[in-house]
Amino acid sequence: MSAGRNIRGAPIYATSTEPPAEGELYRTLEIEGVTLDIFYGYYDPERERGVLEPMPIFPDFQNDPTYTELGYMLVNADGDVCEHFSPKAEGSEEGWCNDCRYLELHDTCLGVCRCEQNRKNE
Numbered sequence: 652m653s654a655g656r657n658i659r660g661a662p663i664y665a666t667s668t669e670p671p672a673e674g675e676l677y678r679t680l681e682i683e684g685v686t687l688d689i690f691y692g693y694y695d696p697e698r699e700r701g702v703l704e705p706m707p708i709f710p711d712f713q714n715d716p717t718y719t720e721l722g723y724m725l726v727n728a729d730g731d732v733c734e735h736f737s738p739k740a741e742g743s744e745e746g747w748c749n750d751c752r753y754l755e756l757h758d759t760c761l762g763v764c765r766c767e768q769n770r771k772n773e
């Protein structure tokens with residue numbers, strides 16, 4: 652299959668490839684004790700259904716906080732930075748979590764925040 656990837660890690664299919672069906676399982680991810688089933692769908696179904704092909708829908712950890720077994724917070728690489736943001740490179744001060752040295756990327760768009768101040772210690 653000929654496929655590239657967009658910023659969220661979703662495959663971009665060649666036009667001759669059969670598109671995935673809405674609701675079809677894209678991948679199951681395991682991140683430090685957390686299992687995430689990623690299904691094809693739409694981020695804005697009313698506007699996108701019938702216009703775009705279904706795409707992998709990744710969890711939104713900013714609205715649905717999720718923690719690893721050891722209490723580390725899962726984050727979206729393109730999520731808004733928090734008060735503990737620490738740029739990993741000069742010039743990335745206004746970036747996403749992806750620009751933060753605390754992000755340990757586990758997938759193209761998902762990772763674990765290693766900031767101890769964001770860790771849940773219960």
Ligand code: SF4
Nearest residue numbers: 732733748751764766
């Ligand atoms: S990776 Fe963690 S510490 Fe860095 S900006 Fe994101 S949530 Fe904050």
